[in-house]
Amino acid sequence: MKSKINIQTIAKALGVSTSTVSKALNDSYEISQETKERILAFAQQYGYSPNPYASSLRSKKSKTIGVVIPEVGNSFFAAVIKGIESVARKKGYHVLIYLSNESFAKEQIILNEFQSGRVDGILMSLALETNAFGHVEKLMEKGIPTVFFDRTPYSIIASKVVTNDFELGYHATQHLLNKGCQKIAYLLHRHHQGHSHQRMEGFRQALADTQIQLLPSQLIYCDSNVDNISITSALQQGRFDGLIVSAEELVTPLYQVCKKQQISIPQQLKVLSFCDFPLATVLTPTLTTIKHPAFQMGETAASTLFKQIDKPQGLTNEVIVLRSEIIERESTQG
């Protein structure tokens, strides 16, 4: 192990003051380029890295943004994060990812943690369980720059980047109606919130506009441990001719049930998924999906956040709506 290098030892070795070293390492305009380079080269050679806690206390900036997402292993959030990172990299910021695992309790703990100033700004998509927003309100009161994306707290005034959820639900339903479906089911998580409400409202409205009454049996709720039995019995009893899958992880159980019960897609049941993912193109039949501008959502949310970080005063809350589009494949044809 090397002996410990600090600002004092660097100053002594190079015959300059500690304040010169400190200013040089902080890229101060008071120090000449030549001196800066000499000090940086020495610091690098001897593996000196400033303590981030100490330097954060001085600058009050952590140069870090926190991203709260409900889960990993999901193509949508993976693409959003790539978009966020592409913007953060240019600004010289680190991106830290916090997982709520769809848990309201975990989300509260994470937000509580943020109150103490560990990050300079927050990008957040809510957990499925979250239906109350006290923890979000508390965070906003602290004045930490925050932008919500995709799953946002509908009752809170804040900057948000969303897709046109109501329209999506409406157009998806219209797509199935245009294909001749008359009895459309809607497959969703038991805990659902904000954006799925909007999509479901679009679904309701599209049916209402076609004088079709929505029966409770058309909403098929799945528990977090998705069990195929509830889907099987709902499909058997409902005799649906169309179905909207509202979450990526519900596609596998649906295809499993249809295969086992010999329900042929699209002949007997036309299926549309609110989530797009690469394997949708090789399923049998290939799956009609809605393609969300996930990378762009990450970019936009991060850019909006940096506007807040750079100019915390006098910014109005922006709600930016991005457009998603239906990618028609075999599962809704014929």
Add this chain to the structure above:
Amino acid sequence: MKSKINIQTIAKALGVSTSTVSKALNDSYEISQETKERILAFAQQYGYSPNPYASSLRSKKSKTIGVVIPEVGNSFFAAVIKGIESVARKKGYHVLIYLSNESFAKEQIILNEFQSGRVDGILMSLALETNAFGHVEKLMEKGIPTVFFDRTPYSIIASKVVTNDFELGYHATQHLLNKGCQKIAYLLHRHHQGHSHQRMEGFRQALADTQIQLLPSQLIYCDSNVDNISITSALQQGRFDGLIVSAEELVTPLYQVCKKQQISIPQQLKVLSFCDFPLATVLTPTLTTIKHPAFQMGETAASTLFKQIDKPQGLTNEVIVLRSEIIERESTQG
């Protein structure tokens, strides 16, 4: 906005010394349970949260572990993270996720950052691009507890949690040989490293043990922007009867090419994937995969790390090998 609460205001309000407040908040044995509860209740009521940077400087612990993974949107790493979190939660630690995006440069930046003590320990799986380990060696020299998992630096002595990669490659190949395959291709990323080497060595050995010579054309390399053209031409020229897919994201292009070129799986080409994921069960044909103990790998890596954090002296490096198993499905039948 509330007025700022700090240790001084709490002390004044409750008529105790600031040192009593500080000790109570740090759960010191010097303070009575009753006083602790009174102080905690007050702190909570007025939304006091200690500055983590300041308290980290005092305790020299951030109560945070950093997890470096190459990508999100992958079922394997998603399950590993769940395993890590289940252990960290019990220990009262935060888990922060750092993404290398398979980039060697990004990985170097992240590890450099860690040198300054932002986290108490590191769990890490290497980027595909990483073939040199100077940045890892530098980190190890600093004495920060570190455990590698899945993709590990083969030439570095460190604690590692891995699967039996060589055996996996060997058994997967044997599985295809037993099904009658004679000319087996191996689909992989151009940048591959450590663990894939071991798996590929197992593949080579299994062929050698059956007196089959491995031709260079049997290794089909894909660029990071996977293009179907190179897979198509390799399959057309190679006339393979078996194929091993070495990464989850290569399954979609392979199935796309086979569909387009009317190569029927498993009749003409038997396919086995080194990665298991839910949709493997609904592909046509369903895909034979290797199921890795991903959650268990996360648990084991985290437990090993906490042993190091709790007792930094005198620990030997452990290499723990977990077992994976072949899940046979339709793609290798017949």
